[in-house]
Amino acid sequence: MSRPIPLHELGDKEYIDPANQACQGCGGAIVSRLVSKALGEGFVRAEVACCGPAFMNIRAPSIYVEVFEGAGALMTGISRGLKRIGREDVVVMGIIGDGGTVDIGFQGLSAAAERNENILWVCYDNEAYMNTGGQKSGATTLYAATTTTPIGEYSRGKLERRKNVPLLMAMQGAPYVATASVAFPEDLLGKLIHAKGIKGFRYIHVSSPCPTGWGYDPKDTIKVARGMVQSGLWPLYEVSDGILRLNYKPRELKPVREVLKMQGRFRHLNDEEIDRIQREVDTFWRRLVAKDGGEIF
Amino acid sequence: MGRWEVMVGNKAIAYAAKLARVQFISAYPITPQTSVVEYLAEMVASGELDAEFVNVEGELTAQTAALGASAAGARAFTATSGPGLLYMHHPMHATSGGRFPVVMAVIHRSVKGMQPDHSDMMAQRDTGWIMLECENSQELLDTGIMAFKIAEDERVRLPTIFAGDGYILSYTAEPVEIPSQEDVDAFLPPYRSSYPLLPGLAEEARRVQMEQWGIGQDPQLRWRRQQEAMEAAKMVIMEVNEEFYKWFGRRYGNGLVEEYRCDDVEAFIVAMGTIASTARTAIDRLQAKGRRIGLVKLKSFRPFPSEEFRRLGAMVRAIGVIDRNISLGSGGITFQEIRSSLYDLEERPRILGFHAGLSGKEVRVGDIEMICEKTLRAAKGEGPPSLVEWI
Ligand SMILES: Cc1ncc(C[n+]2csc(CCOP(=O)(O)OP(=O)(O)O)c2C)c(N)n1
């Protein structure tokens, strides 16, 4: 299991260039900085279509391939190729959007996990197809308004629950699976550094709020991200060899209402809808707590 | 010294990959390709071949993973047919766009039905891959080895397909000479990528990446570079074909086209793949009867040897082109390309188009004799000025 690592423990050196093309307050850009800091020199980065190319300021060698659905395959190939040229020491990492992970890229993700490819998959989850302007994805929270689940007389936003891909990966038996949040950098860094030391398929799914798509002031990214974790909308846990551990366990969860109301995408929610989200969060949290420290199946 | 073995085409393909010492293989079954990866799986399982053998979950991944392995600096191979090739279409553009010298065997299967035609490969026409067509199992093995040398040449750096008709070659056994590993090693040295995706090479990797993306420069530049590489490939294919001849005693025309009994003819027909074999018999029979008609086998579909057809076209009065494909709404693909190659000639031969062998329809010697007779009549100025016919 991981151990939280404060940023200052990693020294002053940055592994990204000062500027990028992301929007102000982009959660994904924070993920890139922290990932590059945790991995340092010895990694290469695979990339497919998403907002990720806006964070091209990571200095590590990168390969961008215009195959949105192909992240799992691309990383598989790179990892096997590096092994063949005698460079298994190099970490093969991808910062992949939620769309490229849970939807169009899911087949390749699941197959790479099955083969236990020696790769580190970091999903930065902004809960929609942001690069194309904020359409619904399989990671979008229930009732959220997106450009393809707009609010109207006949529509209340997204009608489906989000897919729980970290648990799916854990059920596939991946050696290491974790959730994380940009609001908890020590936790994320600890997980990245722990993952770096493991061989095989590693999956870290990071909640990465997007002011542009979620409709909040860019200065509030961390506040929103923290609220998601504190309310149980995005619990922090990790699964190592089938054992689950909750990494953030407050005595009491904050009500979801507070953090939902900070975001434009939930502005339309009525009490009944908020109650349904609250009930689902409570149920999931109860089940997670019951599993904490034990086997997931 | 090589040794002889009676083997099916798919085994010849597997031998090509083995002798080339591929380091990465992505495998996914589809008829009539399947036994290629089965043979390779056995070679890896028995220790005959030391390579990453990845059972992927589909052809999209087969192609994208091969791309990734090639980017990392490994020699990568995959193989597919028909619908599998269509499923690869999207990443195939990325493989060529990134200038990754992946080699792929295509065992033709129609996009309509299970039997062979060239519609699967023709649907990849503009993906930026080199495409070399083979006529028999020996040619598959030899071309497979040459394909790596062509693809990896610094003047080229383009992914390369070598292809043969499914069933007719894939499952038909014939004697094939397997070159010795020492000779192949001498002919084809290990692959060393100039741009491996590795830490420490960040600057260079970035520069190459920026060029691929067209960032900070003329956005058309990467298209232009790729077209220049295709043009350069013509020379490289001819060189490799000659070098192969020096080592192994076999060559395939000049590597781009192969002329069969074209001395002193007034017309020739053009065919690709196994139809060329059938056509050889037809030409023999007709020349025995005094007909002055030869065969030009089109081996390199991409890059397309326009110069060769201009040279050959200037020597005859008519050309009959057999297409095992059709661009629906337009026509026979090689027919059109040959026709357009001839446009600049002062005196252009007549050119006739024939569709034959689509969805595996059998093409008999008699069919080709008939095509030849029609072409000869056109050479004498008889019949309609141009003709497109279904055989
Ligand atoms: C095959 C394919 N389909 C669709 C697209 C268009 N597209 C580009 S990025 C993108 C959304 C990416 O979403 P996600 O993976 O969540 O990353 P984000 O943009 O949110 O950072 C889409 C739909 C594409 N590039 N390729």
Ligand code: SF4
């Ligand atoms: S749209 Fe969202 S995820 Fe994309 S760059 Fe902007 S803030 Fe980041």
Ligand SMILES: [Mg+2]
């Ligand atoms: Mg997204």
